[in-house]
Amino acid sequence: MIKLIKKSILYGFFLILALEILVRVFYLGKDNPTRYLDQFSVEKWEPNQHGFSITGNRKQNFSEYRINSSGFNSYREFSPSLNKTEIAIVGDSFIEGFHQDYYNSIGKKIENLLPNIEVYEYGYAGYDMADQLHLIYQYKEQFELVDHVVINLEFSTDLTRSEYGVIRDRLALESRTNKLLKKSKLLVYSKSIGVLDPIKRFVSGSIIFFKQLLNKSEINTNKTKAIALKKENKYIDNFKSLVSHYGYDKDRFVLLLDTKTTSPLFLSYLNRNNFEYLDFSKAFETSDTPTTLIYDKHWNNHGRSLIAHLITEYIRKK
């Protein structure tokens, strides 16, 4: 029996080692850039990093990223001036675009369509409206030189906060332990393909089970309509609060959103108060080919082209 245990541990160790090597050889695990908090408490990527992002078990999507000196994934440096026309696109992972080659981003596509314009993509995974407006506020001098600012907004996830605060959980990903764990490409790969999800579910399920056992109370997950409405109003209030706190230039700023997934209440608020928005729902709905990646909800090349065309048309009309 002891022999079996000893040998199992030994074999387990060597198997993990061999898999680690194979995952590295076939480049199955993605690279993880380092994040940090700058002097203005803006969370972004450490400047001047380079690597590859991978989605899916069998490299269904393999793309290159390049973090510029401003700390965002882009093929160009951001240097706005009065004698050029610039567009800034601010948003989350959809704008950050690790799932695309940095030289084929939405910004690059717009530049191809509008040759005399520079596009700056301020995308960062997990950014919400508070992050985005805080970024614009902190880098006011830079953003005041930009002619058009497009802000990506997902109503159900981006308006949960009424003011900006540093998200420690996200920064904790840069803790020493996490950095050490991320060195294992096998672990990174296993996590990204969902192998570790059943373990997480098992642990959280067990915790819930024991909590229920102790408290004898049921966890109510029902979302009634009243709660949903209350939530919508709360999000609208958060939007108002963020706008009044960090400022919002209605002449230059435009929201990029999907009206199909946005609250009608919020849309009517935007209309009433002259907040401009670009709706990409129609372009996506009428598309014959898929607009998102395999194994990932992010926009694929076609989806990004549709977004680029939408922004281009808007700029042309302006």
Place this chain on the structure above:
Amino acid sequence: MLFNSIDYIVFLPLVFFIYWFFFNKKLQIQNIFLLAASYFFYGIWDWRFLLLILASTILDFFVGQLIYSSDTKGKKRKWLWCSVIFNIGLLGFFKYYNFFIDSWIDLASVFGYQLHNTWTLKVILPVGISFYTFQTMSYSFDIYYKKITPTKDFISFATFVSFFPQLVAGPIERASDLLPQILNKRTFRYDQAVSGLKLILWGFFKKLVIADSLAPIVDDIFTNYDNHSSTTLLIGVFFFSFQIYSDFSGYSDIAIGTAKLFGIELSSNFKFPYFSRNIAEFWRRWHISLSRWFRDYVYIPLGGSKDTLWASIRNVFIIFLISGFWHGANWTFIVWGSIHALLFLPLFVSGKNRKFLDASIADKTLFPSLQECAQVIITFFMVTFSWIFFRAESLTHAWGYLKLIFFNTKIHSYTHPLGYRMLDYFIVIIVFIIYEFCIRKNERNPFISKSRYVRFLCYTILLLAILLFYDDQIDRSFIYFQF
């Protein structure tokens, strides 16, 4: 609890260590623990169904003793019928009740009687009922045929009925094989445990890499069959052949491997059936424990092949029909069984059904002969086409599928429902066939190389393949659980 779930990955080592470290001194306590673990394993699905297992266990335990103690053949037979009627009744109610009611209403409507369906019940099929009822019945049969004497140890008998590795999908063990292993003290054997772990790994590979990755494609093609061309429909049924084989044989390998960890040897359930050279050989290699059960407890008591030719043909037909019907309460399974009967009968009548009894394909050579290749391919195609009835939801569905294979002969490229590259699946199947061919002589030892480095490389490749094809989103239950 599913084998391919995190629950099982926690459950198995825990039970294994407690079993060998804490309860290895006394057999009685070890069996009590094994029984408790088995009931826990089964009760995770639905604890109420434990009552059915318990009822079946209690009945057969006492029936076995009554058969043994009865002094006349007539009394023995009466008690045997008691066991058969109870177990078949259990099965009949939970599995076939609604089917018979629906079929009766359909039949009446053919003769112009419109009956209102008020008798069907919302009955949930208890997992594994077809397997454990057959296993308990084998105990009564074996006592009746004087192959064993009844045990007086109820705990050991209950452990035999509900031994968790094979409780829900077999192999269906005969009491004469499994019960003595439970009744006698087991000692830990390193070689046996290692061999068990190897089988578990091989089973997981078959289930996770082949069966689970083909499942979305097969589901998509069979569900939307009327939108697909014949080439796609052929891919659908070809993939289903490998899905069902890998799913079920993968389960059996994990079950046999797990049992080995507890010092128990289960019988083989699959012996590379797709390398069979005729249908008779296929049935000696596919779901062996069920075929053997029907042979020993139905076919031979009916007279087997010792009777007149017509009686023998009748017996063969009965066996295939029952075997088909055992799989599910649907006419599709009966047709599937009939097709196999029709394919088997010419061999039976010409006396060729006993050909290829022991030797596997290319038994003494490195490669199969052209004749063998042709035989294997023809048998595979026959089996594969019959799977259409097995997989289809109804006879109309199956006929529609078959019709389109022959009449919708356009060539269309098929795209994976989730957009994955189709070539990957063909490559995996081809590599799998080649590997199975290499290990064709011993189904209990999937890693035949004598070099530990080559074996290590095989383990690594299998684990990498599991990662490459792992999908957390798909339904990962085993196909045979529904039977």
